[in-house]
Amino acid sequence: MPVTSVTTDTEALTLTVVADFPVPVERLWGAFADPRKLERFWGPPGYPATFDRYELRPGGIAHYWMTSPEGERFYGRWDFSEIEEPDRIVVLDSFADAEGEIDTSVPSGRMTLLFESTATGSRLTAVSESPTLEALEQVLAMGQAEGMREAFGQLDVVLAELREYALGKGTVTEVLDDTHVRITRAFEAPRHLLWRAHTEPELMRKWLLGPGGWEMTACENDFVVGGSYRNAWAPVGDTVGEPFGFDGENLVIDPERRIVTTERMTGAPFPANVNDLSFDEDGGITLLTLIISFPDVAQRDMVLATGMTTGMEASYQRLESEILASV
Known part of the structure; x- marks a missing residue:
């Protein structure tokens, strides 16, 4: 610090x-x-x-x-x-x-x-x-x-300089305290493209998939403050796993700058997290910063133990190769 x-x-x-x-x-x-x-x-x-x-x-x-x-x-x-x-x-x-x-x-x-x-x-x-x-x-x-x-x-x-500081380092996860985690990922792309990729369902379905072998079966969002959203995934082919999803509410929408939502695993008996996603551009590099607020340290550790960062990086690599490279 x-x-x-x-x-x-x-x-x-x-x-x-x-x-x-x-x-x-x-x-x-x-x-x-x-x-x-x-x-x-x-x-x-x-x-x-x-x-x-x-x-x-x-x-x-x-x-x-x-x-x-x-x-x-x-x-x-x-x-x-x-x-x-x-x-x-x-x-x-x-x-x-x-x-x-x-x-x-x-x-x-x-x-x-x-x-x-x-x-x-x-x-x-x-x-x-x-x-x-x-x-x-x-x-x-x-x-x-x-x-x-x-x-x-x-x-x-x-x-x-974001190019030197973050580009090429992949998805980086930092534990800030008992209930807060910060995740960063840099892209060589303008902010408006990253915003589109995170808010347009037809684009989200192409990259927001985690590791290979999964498909996005639901991508629904009433994209206004107070509106609700639901995302769901299911395995395809020989992939082993159970379908799952997340739902929540939009708390803050600041176009091309910030999205804050609650997030709860659909059907799970756990309280919701709060996800605070920001988009910062400098010199042609856009840095995504996600701050996750957990209700307690136990839920923080449970989520981190799922291999969340690995799944996010797989999605972000797909975002780079299949969305940003083609726009």
Whole structure:
């Protein structure tokens, strides 16, 4: 993880997060200067940000929201006071409403982002200063420290060249904690094609099959928020196995960017998982990131033990050879 320290100073009324990255400081600055890059990490996993206004200049305003896996939006606003490229950004950091007006029920704070070169790359120091001890305690109780740690923990992927970082590595599975798993897979294809391949049933039937010897017998989706879906598979020929399927509900649909669904094995007596699938494109490479939230560690381990990653990689290889290569 790039984050090296998270400290709270109740006398100075500050929360300070420090993170180191193996890239030049100009690239680190660029991740904050480009709202499309900023969207890829500003917000902890499962709560990605969307910036609809971003004016990186003294007196400028940024307005954004974070969308939860359940589709709930949390709004924020930055009022830029100091910009010193590529060294320093200072903002008034506030909660906001959907129109971008400051929410005065939560105290605003001063956030300073410092960018500096190091012997191995660059360092980001983020200092959030609250107006009172009560205000500091309030934002800490709301999870600001952990949220910033998790947000900056995603920045290394944004700073990396996706071609070098992920392309050719296949499907990678990481256990984040007892109930969360992150799966990534990179493709040399534009995002809109990957989106089509995951949302158009006639394309899904051609590649979403896992290991050889299976066919997709159902691919139904009322593709709106609140709509339900059902997918099912059955063995063909001499393949050994029992038919199975998954069903669930669409929670979030952000076209060409994110799909969040519940997922339950059809007929199984287990609670549903939540699947959070995002699509990020950079330099002609699209990175799929799937964050799975499990109800408990036992269900997490049970699912991982099925060889899920192997089946996903077989499907993704078929997607590359039979869908993306022909479009």
